[in-house]
Amino acid sequence: MTDFPPMQNDLLLRAARGEQVERPPMWVMRQAGRYLPEYHEAKGKNDFFAVCRNPELACTITLQPVLRYRNLLDAAIIFSDILVIPQAMGMTVEMIEHKGPSFPEPLRKPSDLEKLNPKVDVKKELGYVFDAISLTRRKLEGMVPLIGFSGAPWTLMSYMIEGGGSKMFIHVKTWVFKYPEESKRLLQMITDVVVEYCAEQVVAGAQGWALTMRLNQLIQIFDSWAGELSPSDFKIFSLPYLRQISQRLPEAIKARGCEPVPMTVFAKGAWYALDDLCDSGYNVVGLDWLHDPAEAAKIANGRVTLQGNMDPGALYGTRETITKEVERMIGGFGGGKKGYIVNLGHGITPLVDPEDMRWFLEEVKRVGSQTASG
Numbered sequence: 061m062t063d064f065p066p067m068q069n070d071l072l073l074r075a076a077r078g079e080q081v082e083r084p085p086m087w088v089m090r091q092a093g094r095y096l097p098e099y100h101e102a103k104g105k106n107d108f109f110a111v112c113r114n115p116e117l118a119c120t121i122t123l124q125p126v127l128r129y130r131n132l133l134d135a136a137i138i139f140s141d142i143l144v145i146p147q148a149m150g151m152t153v154e155m156i157e158h159k160g161p162s163f164p165e166p167l168r169k170p171s172d173l174e175k176l177n178p179k180v181d182v183k184k185e186l187g188y189v190f191d192a193i194s195l196t197r198r199k200l201e202g203m204v205p206l207i208g209f210s211g212a213p214w215t216l217m218s219y220m221i222e223g224g225g226s227k228m229f230i231h232v233k234t235w236v237f238k239y240p241e242e243s244k245r246l247l248q249m250i251t252d253v254v255v256e257y258c259a260e261q262v263v264a265g266a267q268g269w270a271l272t273m274r275l276n277q278l279i280q281i282f283d284s285w286a287g288e289l290s291p292s293d294f295k296i297f298s299l300p301y302l303r304q305i306s307q308r309l310p311e312a313i314k315a316r317g318c319e320p321v322p323m324t325v326f327a328k329g330a331w332y333a334l335d336d337l338c339d340s341g342y343n344v345v346g347l348d349w350l351h352d353p354a355e356a357a358k359i360a361n362g363r364v365t366l367q368g369n370m371d372p373g374a375l376y377g378t379r380e381t382i383t384k385e386v387e388r389m390i391g392g393f394g395g396g397k398k399g400y401i402v403n404l405g406h407g408i409t410p411l412v413d414p415e416d417m418r419w420f421l422e423e424v425k426r427v428g429s430q431t432a433s434g
């Protein structure tokens with residue numbers, strides 16, 4: 061482990077732990093990505109996953125939004141993808157320009173499980189992510205915390221079976237309803253890898269020996285396709301594995317000599333599960349824009365920090381609209397001085413004007429710093 065510079069801005073970590081803060085911290089899902097011209101410049105003609113596997117490039121791209129929106133963003137999120145886990149498990153995943161991820165050989169029948177690597181050595185298969193994290197922690201010079209992440213078991217299983225994005229989810233629904241036991245076997249295999257993968261991300265970003273007590277990172281689990289499950293199936297095929305991760309990850313981190321870090325769960329579309337998610341062992345629950353902020357805050361009732369949730373589409377609106385949406389959001393979350401992290405309800409989309417993103421961040425800082433609203 062190397063010594064990293066001390067943290068200058070730990071607003072995100074304090075808010076995640078439920079402490080009172082001066083203003084709500086902010087970061088944006090997919091903040092490093094296609095809406096930024098410098099992303100396209102750095103990526104050049106490289107294949108997307110080649111960029112993920114290149115720690116120098118991944119680090120450069122991670123830092124881009126933090127440097128462009130200096131003093132506005134309160135966190136960096138490591139540039140990578142949730143689909144590196146299926147790759148580590150032995151599957152081929154390609155990123156097709158203007159189409160998205162594609163698996164040439166998806167899991168179509170239970171016997172395909174035998175094709176997966178039964179014992180994944182995450183340090184060997186995903187060492188490039190850990191190298192990118194260590195490098196980025198050093199280059200950040202303590203400016204802001206670095207968020208690590210993983211896909212959730214249900215979302216990863218869906219990709220591995222569908223073979224890419226989907227509208228009808230025919231294949232994964234076939235598994236869930238025809239092969240529930242094999243589905244659970246796959247979910248368990250993925251969960252085991254996710255726990256190891258997240259623990260190693262924390263180790264890669266941990267401070268030096270004397271400072272291992274410092275919480276310096278945060279891990280977010282993306283269950284982007286949670287909303288495809290019914291409330292009762294969510295309880296069978298997603299929630300138990302999300303809980304396992306929140307229970308086992310702190311132990312896996314401690315076993316590696318580090319202190320556990322705050323954890324966030326973002327289960328997109330699972331509005332019906334908010335109450336359960338508040339009791340699922342995470343410090344932070346991410347919300348998409350289907351939630352009314354005040355209603356979500358009432359359900360959470362101080363059990364967790366909430367994160368979200370402006371419609372990413374609002375960034376295509378006028379400056380006045382963005383301001384109104386920001387005021388409505390932060391007001392709905394009670395002013396945001398406790399138990400709240402500002403974000404969009406999902407990733408920022410590629411056609412957003414980076415200057416409109418800046419306006420959003422500036423307005424969040426202005427509104428979030430006001431004292432009158434609480």
Ligand code: CP3
Pocket residue numbers: 088089090091092093094103108137138139140141142143155157158159160161209225282284407
């Ligand atoms: O800035 C950040 O948030 C960090 C980087 C990040 C990426 N993907 C980079 C990326 C993160 C956190 C992800 C997570 C991810 N990847 C999720 C969960 C979050 C979500 O959006 O629900 C999912 C579902 C994926 C899978 C994935 N990767 C898809 C569906 C696509 C194509 C469509 C799209 O929205 O971009 C990707 C590609 C991808 N991942 C790009 C980036 C910057 C675009 C690649 C390119 O064409 O240059």
